[in-house]
Amino acid sequence: MAISKLLLALFIVSGLAAASTDARTITDAAGRTVEVPDRVERVLAAGPPASVLVYVLAPDKLAGWVRQPGDAEKAYLLPSVRDLPTFGQLTGRGGTANIEAVLAARPDVIIDVGTVNPTYASLADKVQEQTGIPYVLIDGGFARSAEILREAGDILGVSGRAEELAAYAEEKLKTLRDGLASIPESARPKVYYGRGPEGLETGLSGSINVEILEAVGATNVAAAAGKGGLTQVSLEQVLSWKPDIVLAASPQFAARVKTDPLWADLDAVRTGKVYVAPGMPFGWFDSPPGINRLIGLAWLETLFYPDTFRLDLDSEIRDFFKLFYQVDLTDRQVDDLTRGSGPT
Numbered sequence: 001m002a003i004s005k006l007l008l009a010l011f012i013v014s015g016l017a018a019a020s021t022d023a024r025t026i027t028d029a030a031g032r033t034v035e036v037p038d039r040v041e042r043v044l045a046a047g048p049p050a051s052v053l054v055y056v057l058a059p060d061k062l063a064g065w066v067r068q069p070g071d072a073e074k075a076y077l078l079p080s081v082r083d084l085p086t087f088g089q090l091t092g093r094g095g096t097a098n099i100e101a102v103l104a105a106r107p108d109v110i111i112d113v114g115t116v117n118p119t120y121a122s123l124a125d126k127v128q129e130q131t132g133i134p135y136v137l138i139d140g141g142f143a144r145s146a147e148i149l150r151e152a153g154d155i156l157g158v159s160g161r162a163e164e165l166a167a168y169a170e171e172k173l174k175t176l177r178d179g180l181a182s183i184p185e186s187a188r189p190k191v192y193y194g195r196g197p198e199g200l201e202t203g204l205s206g207s208i209n210v211e212i213l214e215a216v217g218a219t220n221v222a223a224a225a226g227k228g229g230l231t232q233v234s235l236e237q238v239l240s241w242k243p244d245i246v247l248a249a250s251p252q253f254a255a256r257v258k259t260d261p262l263w264a265d266l267d268a269v270r271t272g273k274v275y276v277a278p279g280m281p282f283g284w285f286d287s288p289p290g291i292n293r294l295i296g297l298a299w300l301e302t303l304f305y306p307d308t309f310r311l312d313l314d315s316e317i318r319d320f321f322k323l324f325y326q327v328d329l330t331d332r333q334v335d336d337l338t339r340g341s342g343p344t
Helices: 002-020 048-057 099-105 118-131 142-156 159-180 208-215 221-225 235-241 251-259 291-304 313-325 331-337
Strands: 023-027 033-037 043-045 109-114 135-139 190-194 201-203 230-232 245-248 274-276
Touching: 033 135, 043 048, 048 109, 048 142, 048 159, 048 291, 048 313, 099 118, 109 118, 109 142, 118 135, 135 142, 142 159, 142 208, 142 291, 159 291, 159 313, 190 201, 190 208, 190 221, 190 235, 201 208, 208 291, 221 235, 245 251, 251 274, 291 313, 313 331
Parallel strands: 043 109, 109 135, 190 245, 245 274
Antiparallel strands: 023 033, 201 230
8 A cells, every 4th residue: 555655646746747848738628727748648548438539539549448349349440459458437337447547557648528517527636636647528529529539639649630530520410410401300200229238228318328319310209208317217118208219229128129028019119110229349329429429420310311311321331430440341340330220
């Protein structure tokens, strides 16, 4: 314990000394003033959305993963990052990282992306005070995808790369807005999104976990249960909401919905409109609610509005993976990515 405290003190001193020179002051999304090094070489992601953000912008600067990628996920990532160390999660549900893990990562800066509120700001202040490592909060709202990329790119010193990705985000969001303008409310689906093997965890109105659903003009039926984040609901509630479509975060839930007689009376089940949200190497709809959701736009557009958005989904997937994840997909990989995620 004494050695641990000594190391902590040494890291704080060295971190503060570094912050006093060759640094600049920024104001993060929580209004906090943070001294960030002019030159950032190692970044610790506080949560999964930040991991994805740092990876797509500057994979060589990612100190490690919040959660170790599985073998299936590694196939869609650059070889250089597949076996980086795992440091755990600082924020959100299931936080596993501790101060020792943060110090072991030896980052120049800590970045967190997602919901910004007093709780997250307090945690950032606490970790920064204990370690001397700059801790930056970035608002992770989906509509801000381009701004997120630019803000993080500026911190990481990769503004050119960030601008390329931001331009993609702006174009896709504009295409979405233009297309939705021609689709009447009556033609937009009512959707239930179920998480977990039972499928009875979902996002309420305003939840970052379902905001992409609202972005594509669909109705989140769980909004009837109120405003907030993730919550548990009952089967009776889902049945009463009468969704046109069920999106499943897990294949297990999708299989259950299709065979369980308790779900049989749902229109979405009778019409075969139960789909698994693609999840490799990161979720296309959620899990995490990060910049990875941009490819989810093309999937949802073709799923919900095929007559309006006449996309070649395979080409969209290839282009996104090449630009953002820097990998070239095989035909087999493209097929595997979308298996169970669309009409059969």
